[in-house]
Amino acid sequence: MDTALDGAVRVFCERGYHATSIGDLTAAMRLATGSVYKAFRDKHAVFLAAFERYAAVRREQTRSAAARGANGREQLCNVLLSYVEHSQGSEGRRGCIVVGSAVELSALDPVIRARVTAQLKSNESFIAGLIREGQADGSIPHHVEADDTARLMICLTQGLRVVGKARLPLDGERLVGVAMKLLA
Amino acid sequence: MDTALDGAVRVFCERGYHATSIGDLTAAMRLATGSVYKAFRDKHAVFLAAFERYAAVRREQTRSAAARGANGREQLCNVLLSYVEHSQGSEGRRGCIVVGSAVELSALDPVIRARVTAQLKSNESFIAGLIREGQADGSIPHHVEADDTARLMICLTQGLRVVGKARLPLDGERLVGVAMKLLA
DNA sequence: TTGATTAGGAAACAATCATTCCCTATTATC
DNA sequence: GATAATAGGGAATGATTGTTTCCTAATCAA
Numbered sequence: 001m002d003t004a005l006d007g008a009v010r011v012f013c014e015r016g017y018h019a020t021s022i023g024d025l026t027a028a029m030r031l032a033t034g035s036v037y038k039a040f041r042d043k044h045a046v047f048l049a050a051f052e053r054y055a056a057v058r059r060e061q062t063r064s065a066a067a068r069g070a071n072g073r074e075q076l077c078n079v080l081l082s083y084v085e086h087s088q089g090s091e092g093r094r095g096c097i098v099v100g101s102a103v104e105l106s107a108l109d110p111v112i113r114a115r116v117t118a119q120l121k122s123n124e125s126f127i128a129g130l131i132r133e134g135q136a137d138g139s140i141p142h143h144v145e146a147d148d149t150a151r152l153m154i155c156l157t158q159g160l161r162v163v164g165k166a167r168l169p170l171d172g173e174r175l176v177g178v179a180m181k182l183l184a
Numbered sequence: 185m186d187t188a189l190d191g192a193v194r195v196f197c198e199r200g201y202h203a204t205s206i207g208d209l210t211a212a213m214r215l216a217t218g219s220v221y222k223a224f225r226d227k228h229a230v231f232l233a234a235f236e237r238y239a240a241v242r243r244e245q246t247r248s249a250a251a252r253g254a255n256g257r258e259q260l261c262n263v264l265l266s267y268v269e270h271s272q273g274s275e276g277r278r279g280c281i282v283v284g285s286a287v288e289l290s291a292l293d294p295v296i297r298a299r300v301t302a303q304l305k306s307n308e309s310f311i312a313g314l315i316r317e318g319q320a321d322g323s324i325p326h327h328v329e330a331d332d333t334a335r336l337m338i339c340l341t342q343g344l345r346v347v348g349k350a351r352l353p354l355d356g357e358r359l360v361g362v363a364m365k366l367l368a
Numbered sequence: 369t370t371g372a373t374t375a376g377g378a379a380a381c382a383a384t385c386a387t388t389c390c391c392t393a394t395t396a397t398c
Numbered sequence: 399g400a401t402a403a404t405a406g407g408g409a410a411t412g413a414t415t416g417t418t419t420c421c422t423a424a425t426c427a428a
Contacts, residue, residue, distance in 0.1 A: 016288045018202035022416060032377040034419085039375095043416065093291060102350040103287040104200045107277060116350045148358045151347075152340070155359075159343025163335075166286040166300045174332045175339075181365050206386060216407040218389085223405095227386065 004029040004039075008050040009057075013095045016104050017047055048115070054097045055119055061086070062126070072134020073183060076127065080179055083157045084172040087164030096161040124154045131183070140183050149182055185223070188213040192234040193241075197279045200288050201231055232299070238281045239303055245270070246310070256318020257367060260311065264363055267341045268356040276348030283345045308338045315367070324367050333366055 007028035011020050025046060026033055040046045065082035069075030086092065098119050106113040128150035134140030156179065164170060191212035195204050209230060210217055224230045249266035253259030270276065282303050290297040312334035318324030340363065348354060 014291050016200075016202070018200070019288070019292075021414080023414095026377095033417085034378075035376045037417070095287065095291065099346055100287050102346050103279065103284050104203070106350050107198050107279065108203075113350065117352060120347065120350060120352060145358070145362065148355070148362050151352075151354075152359055152362050155343035155347050155354075156336070156340050157343065158346040159339035159341065162283055162286050162342040162346060163304065163339050166290050166297065166304060168301060168304060168335075170335075171332070174329070175336055178329065178332050178336050178366060181368060182362060184365060184368060205384080207384095217387085218408070219406045221387070 002053065004031055005050055005053045008046055009054045009097060010094065012047060012050050013054070013097050013100065014093075016100050018104065048111070051097055051101060051112075051115055055115075058086075058096075058098075059122075062123075066126075066130065071137045071139040072130050072132070073139035073180075076130040076134065076140075076183070077176060077180060079127065079130065080153070080157070080176045081172050083160055084170050084175055087160040088170050088172075092161070092164030092170075093167060095165045096158075099158055099161045099165075102158075120154055120158075123157070124150045127153050134183070144183055152182065153179070186237065188215055188223075189234055189237045192230055193238045193281060194278065196231060196234050197238070197281050197284065198277075200284050201227075202288065232295070235281055235285060235296075235299055239299075242270075242280075242282075243306075246307075250310075250314065255321045255323040256314050256316070257323035257364075260314045260318065260324075260367070261360060261364060263311065263314065264337070264341070264360045265356050267344055268354050268359055271344040271348030272354050272356075276345070276354075277351060279349045280342075280345040283342055283349075286342075304338055304342075307341070308334045311337050318367070328367055336366065337363070 007030060008025060011024050011028035015024065022033060022036065022043065025043070026036055029036065031039075036046065040049065062079055062082060065078045066075040069078045087096075098116060101112050102116045102120075106116050128146045131140055131144060131146040131149060135142050135144065135146070160170065160175075191214065192209060195208050195212040199208065206217060206220065206227065209227070210220055213220065215223075220230065224233065246263055246266060249262045250259040253262045271280075282300060285296050286300045286304075290300050312330045315324055315328060315330040315333060319326050319328065319330070344354065344359075
């Protein structure tokens, strides 16, 4: 079932919600029409499940990137680098389902909007936590405003996905090098 | 005709391309079905025209925001502030047609993708120009990497539109205050 | 082995979509 | 003032959509 959901994630990321037909879904999930409707109430429910799956996978990837840092500053640096890498290449062209949901659905779909804002706030408080950790271990100055900087970095990461989907090249080292000035 | 296009811009921004039906378009443009197809070849052509109109209006707004600054740094600061303001409130909830096109269409529509990348690059070189202007007039240090910083700021502005569409509150003064560290 | 229950697949369905066609005013031309 | 030309409007059309229904095959219990 998770492998079928991964297929749904892939096609929803690439085409978005409305441009993905049930035919696209059945092909990507390797399931027949009836089977999809036996497992999910409707297309919207498939999307919600794909959203949750995507969020769980990305959360794990981000946490593990952070874990490779020795202090708060390095952990945050690794998170940003990970975001740039995931916003590039074939995965970048495919796109992020959170950004896609925010842009395509959040205006008219309160259920999706709630998931999107929850996801953004979760990521934001994770970043704010890393900043405070860095301030505690001495790798980030205390005068850095954790909450404001975290919100700015969320904007940055979401923007990376937009620019990456448009296929502009992103140099991780250079971009993150500049972004780390925000922690000065 | 421009007033009809403004209606198309409004509905395309809010709902995106695929979720906007011809009925939505005719209502927003105050034109009947046949009239729309007399003025444009098809829905795709309406979208392209709306995109161009949106880009022209936004370009003017951004240039005029920059013009209110006394030096390069202030001009850039005003541009960022203008972006935050436009990403907030009712206009922020409505969304940006460039971001929407990048996320919803650029993966499978080469024509739209070309317009999106052209728009992003134009904005990016405008920002890079402001940075160089600031370095010339002494308001921005010379060690700032103009191109890398400009690309990062483009990511930031696009991300602001994503976050704003998800209706997270954005404090212009605080966010831009943090972002200006990038020019240190 | 037999019977019952479930997962999976394909065709049929109703609704909605983008598009076309034709009709009616209105304007401009001679 | 009559006629040609054009802009605008709304109903009809064919294709595509999401959804349902029914059938087949597989799995498990007794």
